[in-house]
Amino acid sequence: xxxxxxxxxxxxxxxxxxxxxxxxxxxxxxxxxxxxxxxxxxxxxxxxxxxxxxxxxxxxxxxxxxxxxxxxxxxxxxxxxxxxxxxxxxxxxxxxxxxxxxxxxxxxxxxxxxxxxxxxxxxxxxxxxxxxxxxxxxxxxxxxxxxxxxxxxxxxxxxxxxxxxxxxxxxxxxxxxxxxxxxxxxxxxxxxxxxxxxxxxxxxxxxxxxxxxxxxxxxxxxxxx
Amino acid sequence: xxxxxxxxxxxxxxxxxxxxxxxxxxxxxxxxxxxxxxxxxxxxxxxxxxxxxxxxxxxxxxxxxxxxxxxxxxxxxxxxxxxxxxxxxxxxxxxxxxxxxxxxxxxxxxxxxxxxxxxxxxxxxxxxxxxxxxxxxxxxxxxxxxxxxxxxxxxxxxxxxxxxxxxxxxxxxxxxxxxxxxxxxxxxxxxxxxxxxxxxxxxxxxxxxxxxxxxxxxxxxxxxx
DNA sequence: AATAAAATTTAGTCTAGCCTAAATTTTAGA
DNA sequence: TCTAAAATTTAGGCTAGACTAAATTTTATT
Ligand SMILES: [Mn+2]
Ligand SMILES: [Mn+2]
Ligand SMILES: [Mn+2]
Ligand SMILES: [Mn+2]
Numbered sequence: 001x002x003x004x005x006x007x008x009x010x011x012x013x014x015x016x017x018x019x020x021x022x023x024x025x026x027x028x029x030x031x032x033x034x035x036x037x038x039x040x041x042x043x044x045x046x047x048x049x050x051x052x053x054x055x056x057x058x059x060x061x062x063x064x065x066x067x068x069x070x071x072x073x074x075x076x077x078x079x080x081x082x083x084x085x086x087x088x089x090x091x092x093x094x095x096x097x098x099x100x101x102x103x104x105x106x107x108x109x110x111x112x113x114x115x116x117x118x119x120x121x122x123x124x125x126x127x128x129x130x131x132x133x134x135x136x137x138x139x140x141x142x143x144x145x146x147x148x149x150x151x152x153x154x155x156x157x158x159x160x161x162x163x164x165x166x167x168x169x170x171x172x173x174x175x176x177x178x179x180x181x182x183x184x185x186x187x188x189x190x191x192x193x194x195x196x197x198x199x200x201x202x203x204x205x206x207x208x209x210x211x212x213x214x215x216x217x218x219x220x221x222x223x224x225x
Numbered sequence: 226x227x228x229x230x231x232x233x234x235x236x237x238x239x240x241x242x243x244x245x246x247x248x249x250x251x252x253x254x255x256x257x258x259x260x261x262x263x264x265x266x267x268x269x270x271x272x273x274x275x276x277x278x279x280x281x282x283x284x285x286x287x288x289x290x291x292x293x294x295x296x297x298x299x300x301x302x303x304x305x306x307x308x309x310x311x312x313x314x315x316x317x318x319x320x321x322x323x324x325x326x327x328x329x330x331x332x333x334x335x336x337x338x339x340x341x342x343x344x345x346x347x348x349x350x351x352x353x354x355x356x357x358x359x360x361x362x363x364x365x366x367x368x369x370x371x372x373x374x375x376x377x378x379x380x381x382x383x384x385x386x387x388x389x390x391x392x393x394x395x396x397x398x399x400x401x402x403x404x405x406x407x408x409x410x411x412x413x414x415x416x417x418x419x420x421x422x423x424x425x426x427x428x429x430x431x432x433x434x435x436x437x438x439x440x441x442x443x444x445x446x447x448x449x450x
Numbered sequence: 451a452a453t454a455a456a457a458t459t460t461a462g463t464c465t466a467g468c469c470t471a472a473a474t475t476t477t478a479g480a
Numbered sequence: 481t482c483t484a485a486a487a488t489t490t491a492g493g494c495t496a497g498a499c500t501a502a503a504t505t506t507t508a509t510t
Contacts, residue, residue: 001494008497028458041498043459060460062505092317092342106335110327118318233467253488256490266468272467287475289490452510459504466496474489480482 004051006108008173010078011035011058012045016067017075025064073140080136081108082117083129088119090130097130097170097181131172132163132182147220148184149198150212158187159221166218179205180219232334234262235303236272238281241292242300250289297354298365305361306333306341307352313344315355322355322406323397357388357407358398373447375411376421376438383412384446387434391443404430405444 005013015034019026028046032039049071050059053125056071067075085104089095111119120126120138127135127143134143147162161184166172175181181201189208190199196213211219230238240259244251253271257264274296275284281378292300304353308327314320320328345351345363352360352368359368372387386409391397400406404427414433415424421438436444 029456037497040500042462047459079370089340093340093347095339099339102424103340106337106505107332110331110335112331114320114324115314115318115328118320121316160476206503211505232464254486262467263469264488265470265490269469272489455506455508455509457504457506459502461502463499464497464499467494469494470492472489472491474487476485476487478483478485480484480494 005056005074008045009049009056010109011072012042012049013067013075014078014082016057017072017079018064020066027064027146028211033126035155040119069071076136076140076142078108079142080138080140081111083181084116084119084126084128084132085111086131087123087126087135091123096173097176098169102150104109126172128163128182131165132161133165134163149217149220150198150219151216152209153188153223154191154222155188158185158224160185160224161219161221162167162182164218165220168220171215171218175215176221180209180211185222230299234274234281235299237267237274238292238296238300239303239307241282241290242297242304245291250291252273252289253275259383265315271387283437300367301361301367303333304367305365306336307335308358308360309341309344309348310336312348312351312360313355316348321398324393325355326394352405353388353407356390357386358390359388370445372447374442375423375436375444375446376411376441378423378448379416380413382408385410385449385450386444386446388445389443390445396440400440401445403434404409405428405434405436411446432448 002075011034012031016026023110028039028042031037031043031046033136035042043198046057046065049056054070055068056074057065057067057208059065077085082104084096085107086100086136086166089100089103117138125138129135132213134145136142150159150161153159161182163182164172164180165176166175180186185203187201188198189201191197191201196216198216199208201208237260238258240256241251241398244255244259251345253264253267256262256271260267263347271282271284275290275381279295281299282290282292284290284347307329309316310332310385311322311325314325314328316320330447337378350363354360359370361367375386378384386393386407387408389397389400391400405411409424411424413423414426417424421441422435422436423441426433
């Protein structure tokens with residue numbers, strides 16, 4: 001009797017996936033703040049997910065959680081929905097890339113497999129969403145990500161922007177305005193060792209721009225080979 | 226402090242609206258069967274809706290409920306979402322008219338006003354959904370319905386099909402196959418006073434068809450003037 | 451290694467929305 | 481008009497998923 005994967009559980013799994021990608025295990029507090037829920041509530045849910053049949057996470061007290069294979073599949077299902085929806089909203093309904101996140105966050109739990117399939121086909125089975133994030137395949141495999149943080153580049157390096165890992169609509173609008181969007185080529189003109197600022201030449205833009213690490217850590221690029 | 230209109234409440238209001246349209250007040254049992262919920266649960270919810278601030282229904286024990294103006298607006302909001310979504314699914318994602326109901330029933334609670342507006346614009350502000358049902362306007366007014374049941378026609382009368390008020394996918398597929406869909410002209414060739422069967426000539430179809438009252442009561446037409 | 455701070459868990463509550471069983475009210479038929 | 485059936489309401493309970501406050505464990509700092 002596999003227990004129902006509710007909307008709430010889908011949100012937990014999605015955020016655990018994203019936290020697992022970077023650091024190792026996902027901590028109670030990180031989950032609480034991402035989910036806007038009290039830490040005690042997270043503990044309760046993690047215990048439930050760990051004891052569900054089949055288990056969706058591996059949980060050891062005070063040491064955070066990791067997804068099991070089952071939990072990962074369920075997470076990738078939601079993430080695929082989310083990223084396909086974002087793409088669909090932009091391409092089909094003319095949303096801008098700073099508006100789509102909220103809408104997709106609600107729709108992702110509600111669409112059927114039929115909807116997913118039709119949407120993917122209508123979009124030509126895209127591999128990235130409007131922010132450049134990779135879309136898990138229909139059989140729920142996350143493609144390998146070859147990109148590195150823009151912050152890690154130094155003077156004279158050239159690279160192509162692949163993805164912007166930011167939710168903040170104001171930042172997204174700003175980046176769009178200065179041309180910092182996926183598939184655009186950039187060249188680092190200067191690196192400041194004091195504050196980590198990068199001076200960039202952006203393909204298609206007249207003047208150079210300077211970005212701090214708060215921004216350059218959220219932009220991911222692939223270096224020229 | 227206007228209380229939150231949850232997904233569950235939206236479903237209650239939508240079904241109360243539809244029951245109010247036909248008979249007068251909506252009964253506990255009718256609501257229970259439409260919502261697939263125990264009658265006792267309906268009673269509990271009706272009391273809550275009647276006591277909410279502002280009240281969404283007028284409820285007198287043992288006499289069913291009617292929507293208040295506030296309740297009607299909330300119901301029309303959901304119905305507008307539902308019918309626009311059905312239209313969108315057919316026009317944009319290639320769904321057939323027998324598939325859309327389930328999907329729209331989930332999405333109707335989740336889309337934003339932004340989504341609604343963009344969708345309506347993309348579709349050219351349609352006035353009817355794929356089944357011919359009228360779509361409430363953006364300011365939540367339900368257009369007047371001029372149609373009457375096909376079952377009320379008699380021999381030699383000619384009419385245009387306006388809407389098909391059926392959920393059953395199998396029936397919808399059948400009607401589609403025999404060309405009984407909105408905006409098609411039909412002529413009654415024969416009425417059988419014994420079983421109420423109608424023999425119809427359907428515009429664009431080679432041979433006549435015979436339909437029983439179980440079907441002709443769900444098809445609505447406008448007579449030739 | 452000791453201790454203060456931070457993170458996490460436990461314990462106890464709450465609410466929405468459902469349920470069943472029993473009681474009551476309405477309605478229809480003789 | 482009486483009575484049986486149908487409809488509805490009341491009473492009492494349950495579960496998911498949240499919360500707060502208090503207890504405990506881990507981590508960081510001296
Ligand atoms: Mn899917
Ligand atoms: Mn995205
Ligand atoms: Mn609306
Ligand atoms: Mn419809």
